[in-house]
Amino acid sequence: MSHSGFLSPTGVEITFVLVGxxxxxxxxxxxxxxxxxxxxxxLVVALGGLAVEYLLLTAEFIAWVQVLIYVGSVVVLxxxxxMLTKAPIGRSPDxxxxxxxxxxxxxxxxxxxxxxxxxxxxxxxxxxxxxxxxGSTEVTGxxxxxxWVLPFEALSVLLLAALVGAIVLSRKKAEANGTDRKIGAR
Amino acid sequence: xxxxxPAVLAALLFSxxxxxxxxxxxxxxxxxxxxxxxxxxxxNLVAFDVWLRDTVHAGQAxxxxxxxxxxxxxxIGLAIVLLVYRNRGTSDVDKLxxxxxxxxxxxxxx
Numbered sequence: 001m002s003h004s005g006f007l008s009p010t011g012v013e014i015t016f017v018l019v020g021x022x023x024x025x026x027x028x029x030x031x032x033x034x035x036x037x038x039x040x041x042x043l044v045v046a047l048g049g050l051a052v053e054y055l056l057l058t059a060e061f062i063a064w065v066q067v068l069i070y071v072g073s074v075v076v077l078x079x080x081x082x083m084l085t086k087a088p089i090g091r092s093p094d095x096x097x098x099x100x101x102x103x104x105x106x107x108x109x110x111x112x113x114x115x116x117x118x119x120x121x122x123x124x125x126x127x128x129x130x131x132x133x134x135g136s137t138e139v140t141g142x143x144x145x146x147x148w149v150l151p152f153e154a155l156s157v158l159l160l161a162a163l164v165g166a167i168v169l170s171r172k173k174a175e176a177n178g179t180d181r182k183i184g185a186r
Numbered sequence: 187x188x189x190x191x192p193a194v195l196a197a198l199l200f201s202x203x204x205x206x207x208x209x210x211x212x213x214x215x216x217x218x219x220x221x222x223x224x225x226x227x228x229x230n231l232v233a234f235d236v237w238l239r240d241t242v243h244a245g246q247a248x249x250x251x252x253x254x255x256x257x258x259x260x261x262i263g264l265a266i267v268l269l270v271y272r273n274r275g276t277s278d279v280d281k282l283x284x285x286x287x288x289x290x291x292x293x294x295x296x
Contacts, residue, residue: 010187012187013187013188013191016187016191016192016195017191020191020195023195023199024195024198024199024202027199027202027203027222028202030202030206030218030219030222031202031203031205031206031209031210031215031218031219031222036212036214036215039215039218040218043218043221043222046199046222046225047221047225050199050225050228050229053192053195053229054229054232056187057187057192057232057233057236058236059232059235059236059246059249061246062228062232062246062249062250062253065250065253066228066253069253069254069256069257070221070225070253070256073257074221074256074257074260077260077261077264078214078217078218078260078264080264081214081217081264081267081268082214084268084271085212085214085267085268085271085277087212087214094211094278095210095211095212095215096209096210096211097209097210097211097279097280098280099208099209100208100209102208103204103205103208103209104205104209106204106205106208107201107202107204107205107208108201110200110201110204111197111198111201114197114200114201115194115197115198117197118190118193118194118197119190119193119194122188122189122190122193123190125188125189125190125237126187126188126189127187127188127189127233127236127237128237128239129187129236134235134236134239134243134246135232135236135243135246139243140243140246140250143242143243143246143247144247144250147242147243147247148242148247151247151251155251155254155255158254158255158258159254159257159258161258162257162258162259162261162262163261165262165265166261166262166264166265169262169265169266169268169269170265170268170269
C-alpha cells in the first residue's frame, strides 16, 4: 500500500470526491428546495450517492442494503406521507420556517467545528483498501451471525413492535366506523 | 484512501441535515433531514470499520442496525405525522404549539 499524498490522489479518491460533491449538492437541494416532492426525489440522489461511497469503501453488502431500504422503501414511504398530508404540488413559499437564519448559523458553526476537528485528527491517516474485501456478503453474513446474533434478533422484535405501533397509530377510531366498533372495541 | 475524505463528507452531510431539521416547517421534510443525519453517521461507521480492520466488524454491524432503526423510526414518525394531520389539518411543526410555555393572558385573549 503506497501512502500517496494529497497531491497524487488515486483513482478511488478522485471518484470518492466527485461522488461526494454530487451527494452534498443533492442533500443541499433536499433541505433548501421549495417544492416538497422534489425534496424527496433529490433525497434519492443523495442516498444513492452514499451507496456508491459504501461501494468505494468496499462495504458491498451495506451498499445494496442502502439501495434496498432507503431508496426503495423509505423514500416511497416519505412520498406517500407527502401525498396523504396533501402537500402542495409546486412551489410552497412557507417551506422554511422563520428561524432559518439561526438554523444556518448553527449548521455552519457545526460544519466548521466538525471539519476542522476531523481534518486535524486524521491528517496523516490512510485507509488500506487493498487486501481481502471487508464487506462482501459472505463476510457480512459470517460476522453478523457469529458475533451479532442476539442484537440481530432483538432488532427483529423491534421491527415487529414498530409495525404494530404504526398500525395502531394510523387506525381509524372505532366511533368513526360502525363495523370497526363491533370488531375492534376495547 | 485518505481517511479525511469520508470523515469530512460525513461531517458536512450531518451539518446539512442539522440545518434541515432546524429550518424546515413541514414535519415530513424534518424527517427527511433526520435521515440525512443518520446516513452521515453510517458513512462514518463504515469508514472507520474499514480503516480499523475490525475482526468482529462492529462498524458494519452497527451500520446495518442503524438502517433498521431508521426504518422503524420513519414508519412510526410518519404514522404520528398522519395522525396529527388527521386531527389538526396541518403537518406544520410551527403551528403545533399546544405544549408551548406562553403567557396566561395571551391564552385568555385567544
